[in-house]
Amino acid sequence: MDGLDLALLPRLIISGSGLDPEPIARQAGIPVWALGTDHARITGDCYLRAWELVEHGAERRDIALLIADGYVVGALGLYDYLFITAPTLWDGMAATGTYMNTISTNWRFEPAEETEQDISFTVHLNTGAGRGADLAMQFGIAGAFARARTATGRPVNPVRVAFRQPAPRRHDAFHAFFQTDRVDFGAAADTVTMRKSDLQLPLLGADSLLASILRHQAEHLPPLPVRTTWLDEFRRLLRDSLVTGPTIDAVAARLATSPRTLQRRLAAHGTTWRAELDRVRRAEYHRMRPAALNSLARRLGYSDARSLSRANRRWQTG
Structure with a gap:
């Protein structure tokens, strides 16, 4: 079965691009009414197609980084709030990994290599390919750091980011966003390496009671694979x-x-x-x-x- 995403995802990227949402939604195969909801589900290929259309309409090859930079935490609803109410950055990442199905069934994050100072995570897009998948991966990783910076109030930057996708002509936008020269392309897997000291940073919105309520809500949501008509x-x-x-x-x-x-x-x-x-x-x-x-x-x-x-x-x- 193809992955499914909440319509919150294309709504976020289309609104972040500043483009007219209706033609993009129609060309991507997304019902226009779905962009006005928090609960409608769409197939993963519609989300990836929206990325291609947004890049074409904006005429910016760095559009995924620009949208990530303007990402307002909370735009992804429950998924974001599970993150920001956790006690530390590590706990927030663990919560969003555990409850990824509150926003998508097409993604997963897994711990990979670990040293005394750093830990790496592999990011998987389960189905999808092409330019839309490349842009979605850029936003998925960049958005995670935009959210981490907002939630901690600190300049959280990766040690290294590696993308499987081909290298762009210029890397400047990636180096500027991630604040590291270690941004690689053509890698074997999409990975990000973080400092363990950053993962221990407290989150400004930590709230143990609210976090418990939100986790309970996430655990009792209907399965995402039931599509909304x-x-x-x-x-x-x-x-x-x-x-x-x-x-x-x-x-x-x-x-x-x-x-x-x-x-x-x-x-x-x-x-x-x-x-x-x-x-x-x-x-x-x-x-x-x-x-x-x-x-x-x-x-x-x-x-x-x-x-x-x-x-x-x-x-x-x-």
């Missing part, structure tokens, strides 16, 4: 809108579309707004049934308990 995302947004009062205008806006287009897409899936609203309310009613009736009515977006009671009678007879 447009209808799945619509139903999630509809469910989230119940408390504030579900309207087709509001949900359409969250999907970056018009109410009329939303109705057409629902019809193409063999359903309607009214049927979906009823389905979601019914499912939530049974899930939250122990709650008091008035409270339950409000949480399901009904005006009062009588409206909920009428709906419940209809569900039971329907």
Whole structure:
């Protein structure tokens, strides 16, 4: 099975490039609506294709390093917060390695050679090749150091970085970003070597209680290989809108579309707004049934308990 990535990844790189996201998403095979979500999954080849399109559109061979340099920690959601709430840089890296599936099933990091002062890590892209894979690897490694520098408040730099990809014409951008002359290309594996003293640096956002809560959340997430469809995302947004009062205008806006287009897409899936609203309310009613009736009515977006009671009678007879 091809690797899967959260749509957070292409959203981060497209927004970091400053390019118009819609044409890039369409050409990469990514539904435009997915870029507005934190939960949609895409195939790994779509993410790599987005990298190729971003480089072409930006006309910068160093685009992966530029986007990594502007990477705001937190943009990758739970994955980032698992890192920054850990006590040390080593613990943060261990957390993101353990819970890599919160962002992608296509990557893994493994410890490799070790000396008294240094330790090396091998970075694997499980599936994918070509220029998109090269750029994704550049960003994957550079982004890790951008995040480490932000999280520690210190200039964390590698001892050595080695890429399997062919050497670019100029290495200046790599030396400037990584702050080392030891950036090699054409290597046997993608590796990065770090100082053990850097790995012991405390993280500024360390929070043992929050870290424990986030790890629990990561452990109980549904498996990433279950892909999110447009209808799945619509139903999630509809469910989230119940408390504030579900309207087709509001949900359409969250999907970056018009109410009329939303109705057409629902019809193409063999359903309607009214049927979906009823389905979601019914499912939530049974899930939250122990709650008091008035409270339950409000949480399901009904005006009062009588409206909920009428709906419940209809569900039971329907």
